[in-house]
Amino acid sequence: MQAILDRMVPSLRDLLDKGVFTESEVTSIVERRRDSEYLLRRRVARAPDYARYIEAEKNLEKLRMLRNKKVVARKIAEERENHEKNGGKENEPIKRGTSSSFGDAHIVQHIHLLYVRAKRKWKHDLKWHIQHAEFAKDAKSHAMLSKIYAEALQLHPRNAALWIESAKHEYFGYVVSETNSGLSGGGAIKNARVLLQRGLRVNPTAKELWLQSFCLELHYIQKLRGRRELLQLRLKLSQKDEEFVDEEEEEFNKEAMESFYEDAKLPRIIYKNAIKSIPSDVNFRLRFKDQCKLFPQTQNVVQEIMVSVENDFGNVEEAWIARASYGVENEGENTGGFLKSSSGSTVGSKRKHEGIDNDKDIMALALLEEATESLQTSKMFIESISFARSYIQKICEDNDTESMDESAMQHVGKIVSFLKKTVKKAEKIDAMSPTLALDCTNVLLELGAPADAVEFITAMTDDNKECNRSAMCWLRRAEVSARLTGNLRSACKILRKAMKIIPLHQVGHREIVSKLFLNLLLLSTTKKSSAIEKEISSLYQKVILLCHQRHSDDFEGTVTVPALSLAYMQVVSSRGNHQGMRKIYDQLLFSSNYTKTSDKTEAEIIDMRTFFEQCISSEQIVKKSGLHDKKSQRRTLIRLHDAAFEFFMNTGYNGIANTFFRKKHEIAM
Numbered sequence: 001m002q003a004i005l006d007r008m009v010p011s012l013r014d015l016l017d018k019g020v021f022t023e024s025e026v027t028s029i030v031e032r033r034r035d036s037e038y039l040l041r042r043r044v045a046r047a048p049d050y051a052r053y054i055e056a057e058k059n060l061e062k063l064r065m066l067r068n069k070k071v072v073a074r075k076i077a078e079e080r081e082n083h084e085k086n087g088g089k090e091n092e093p094i095k096r097g098t099s100s101s102f103g104d105a106h107i108v109q110h111i112h113l114l115y116v117r118a119k120r121k122w123k124h125d126l127k128w129h130i131q132h133a134e135f136a137k138d139a140k141s142h143a144m145l146s147k148i149y150a151e152a153l154q155l156h157p158r159n160a161a162l163w164i165e166s167a168k169h170e171y172f173g174y175v176v177s178e179t180n181s182g183l184s185g186g187g188a189i190k191n192a193r194v195l196l197q198r199g200l201r202v203n204p205t206a207k208e209l210w211l212q213s214f215c216l217e218l219h220y221i222q223k224l225r226g227r228r229e230l231l232q233l234r235l236k237l238s239q240k241d242e243e244f245v246d247e248e249e250e251e252f253n254k255e256a257m258e259s260f261y262e263d264a265k266l267p268r269i270i271y272k273n274a275i276k277s278i279p280s281d282v283n284f285r286l287r288f289k290d291q292c293k294l295f296p297q298t299q300n301v302v303q304e305i306m307v308s309v310e311n312d313f314g315n316v317e318e319a320w321i322a323r324a325s326y327g328v329e330n331e332g333e334n335t336g337g338f339l340k341s342s343s344g345s346t347v348g349s350k351r352k353h354e355g356i357d358n359d360k361d362i363m364a365l366a367l368l369e370e371a372t373e374s375l376q377t378s379k380m381f382i383e384s385i386s387f388a389r390s391y392i393q394k395i396c397e398d399n400d401t402e403s404m405d406e407s408a409m410q411h412v413g414k415i416v417s418f419l420k421k422t423v424k425k426a427e428k429i430d431a432m433s434p435t436l437a438l439d440c441t442n443v444l445l446e447l448g449a450p451a452d453a454v455e456f457i458t459a460m461t462d463d464n465k466e467c468n469r470s471a472m473c474w475l476r477r478a479e480v481s482a483r484l485t486g487n488l489r490s491a492c493k494i495l496r497k498a499m500k501i502i503p504l505h506q507v508g509h510r511e512i513v514s515k516l517f518l519n520l521l522l523l524s525t526t527k528k529s530s531a532i533e534k535e536i537s538s539l540y541q542k543v544i545l546l547c548h549q550r551h552s553d554d555f556e557g558t559v560t561v562p563a564l565s566l567a568y569m570q571v572v573s574s575r576g577n578h579q580g581m582r583k584i585y586d587q588l589l590f591s592s593n594y595t596k597t598s599d600k601t602e603a604e605i606i607d608m609r610t611f612f613e614q615c616i617s618s619e620q621i622v623k624k625s626g627l628h629d630k631k632s633q634r635r636t637l638i639r640l641h642d643a644a645f646e647f648f649m650n651t652g653y654n655g656i657a658n659t660f661f662r663k664k665h666e667i668a669m
Contacts, residue, residue, distance in 0.1 A: 001037045005030065008110075014103030020067045032056065040117070047125075050118040054111055058135075061107040068104065108139050119151070126156055133165070145169055160206040163199030167192040171216065189220050207284055210274035214288060217266040218295045264301050271301070275308060282313045286322050302326070317380045320371035321387055327364035328391060364391075365418045372425055378433040381426045385439050388419050389446075419443050427456065434470035441476055450484045471508020474498035475515060488519045495519070510546045513539055514559050521571055540568055544587055547594045561594060562607035566614055578622055582636075585615045589640075595647045605648075609656060612644040616663075637667050 012029065015021050021029070036053040039046075115132040122128055129152035136145040149166035156162055171192040196213040203209055271288055278284050289305045292298040306326050313319035368384045392415050399408045423440045426432065437460040444453035457477045460467040467473045474494065482491035495516040502509045517539040524532050547561045565588050572580040588611075589595055600608070616637060623633040641664035648657035 011103045011106030014101050019071050020064055045121050054114050057107055057111045064107060123155055157202045160203055160209045163195055163209060164212045167195040192216055204277045211287060214267050214270045215291050267301055282316050282319050285309050317383050321383045324364040324367050324387055376429045378431045378436045382436050382439055384422055388415050391415055432464050434467050434473050437467050437473055438476055454480050454484050471502050471512055488523055492516055492519050510549050511558055513542050514564055521567055544592045560604045560607045562611040566611045589643050598650045600651050616640050638664055
């Protein structure tokens with residue numbers, strides 16, 4: 001350890017002589033390093049000791065850089081002043097010596113040494129290799145970075161991210177030139193290829209390695225294309241003064257080079273090898289298509305990808321949607337004939353689909369119509385409907401809805417016709433799912449056919465087993481029925497039926513109860529009925545009983561228990577029934593387990609705060625009226641404040657809890 005400290009002396013002496021650190025600071029640095037070195041030599045090494053030592057050295061390097069800038073600025077000012085004193089001219093350049101010395105690199109080298117020692121202790125801990133690489137990037141130690149990646153890959157050959165980072169450094173980073181001792185630009189395509197090929201040899205099913213190898217070749221083609229354009233520009237400038245230029249030869253060379261780039265042979269070979277290693281993943285192939293979008297003039301490669309998707313994934317929903325999307329993205333362009341029917345002829349040329357002509361811009365819908373005929377699954381219909389709806393949205397975004405031209409209107413009309421036929425076709429399939437039933441209902445509503453929507457969702461909930469057991473379908477049926485008839489009683493009747501079918505323990509039963517409770521509250525505001533009041537009271541007790549059930553993400557706009565209680569309390573309070581209002585909040589706050597559990601959502605916290613404030617406000621109004629005993633009212637208010645304080649403390653909202661605590665003391669005083 002003393003030998004290590006002795007080797008630091010020349011570098012620290014250099015920094016002291018330059019004025020970067022003072023003598024007392026150098027002494028402090030040596031003492032800190034001595035203490036840290038003793039900690040590193042424990043019988044059982046500890047990673048936090050190394051981490052603290054490295055962090056302290058990084059902070060020291062930041063300080064050295066700031067001090068060094070001041071030293072250099074001071075030295076330049078002194079040289080300029082001496083130059084002027086010696087009679088030098090004002091614009092005459094000043095000869096300056098180099099400001100760097102071996103002490104400047106000392107701290108960075110010491111940090112590298114600490115990382116190396118840590119990696120020797122914990123060879124298989126990838127964290128140290130990654131941290132060392134990040135530090136080398138920040139310190140611009142590019143030569144060291146290659147060694148770091150090489151060591152890491154020897155120990156972690158199965159880590160695809162390491163292979164990618166190493167290849168990225170070789171191609172995009174900075175490397176040491178063989179002819180020049182300084183740093184030169186990256187671009188070592190051979191090294192990058194070798195690294196990725198080795199990585200693929202070890203990890204033949206690593207998707208990211210295949211994708212990055214594919215992108216690397218596209219990057220290299222773009223680099224060659226840009227270099228060629230620059231060279232041609234220089235050649236043209238140099239030939240301006242010449243009388244004769246062989247234009248035919250120049251055009252021939254240009255076409256030959258462009259053909260070479262357009263073919264993209266290496267990316268295509270990589271793609272073919274990738275799908276051989278991973279043959280059954282359609283999303284993996286589509287990611288190659290997405291990568292091609294980032295580079296210009298890759299249409300031929302995309303067409304080859306789409307042809308392979310068509311040939312190998314005729315029974316996969318995502319493949320049909322991808323083909324249709326590609327047709328929309330290339331409207332009016334040559335798609336290479338990849339949009340083909342199952343018999344091999346191009347979609348649209350085989351026959352005219354019902355209501356869909358042979359125009360190129362509608363070919364995607366013809367493809368999806370064939371998909372729903374050949375692949376009658378719930379997912380296929382859901383994807384087709386979603387695609388058609390987004391297609392309409394795309395047309396509306398591209399055209400002003402108020403001044404849409406006739407062709408766009410015809411286009412939208414054809415998509416609407418496709419949606420109607422798809423809904424009719426979906427109604428007849430055996431693989432109906434609740435999600436598909438809801439999508440079809442929404443389509444009918446958007447097309448302005450609420451009666452058809454009610455008829456459809458009613459048939460699904462009555463006849464289809466899955467839809468009959470879906471709370472979302474019953475809620476949608478009640479909502480659409482109320483919208484069509486304008487009468488909440490029909491919706492309440494549907495929800496009562498749903499409560500009998502959907503079991504108490506099933507997800508969605510709570511939402512049905514909550515919706516029925518709110519509908520009955522609205523009915524009670526227009527017409528008072530003892531039967532409705534009794535049912536509301538019973539449903540409220542059920543809401544509190546089910547308060548432990550968590551909300552499902554599938555149900556949007558679910559009303560929380562505090563919000564339901566607040567709505568109920570406001571209806572009762574509007575009638576001047578103070579005892580009924582007090583009974584409501586007593587049931588929630590003091591007779592249930594709702595306030596005892598701490599796992600509350602942010603919406604529940606907000607609604608609960610509003611509920612407490614409303615309860616306190618109502619009790620304060622009663623207190624001011626003087627109709628009740630002031631002492632009992634005061635005890636009630638203190639009790640409410642205590643309940644609020646306890647609830648928000650249990651849920652972790654101490655700030656809100658302290659607010660209610662202060663208000664309680666104001667009342668007590």
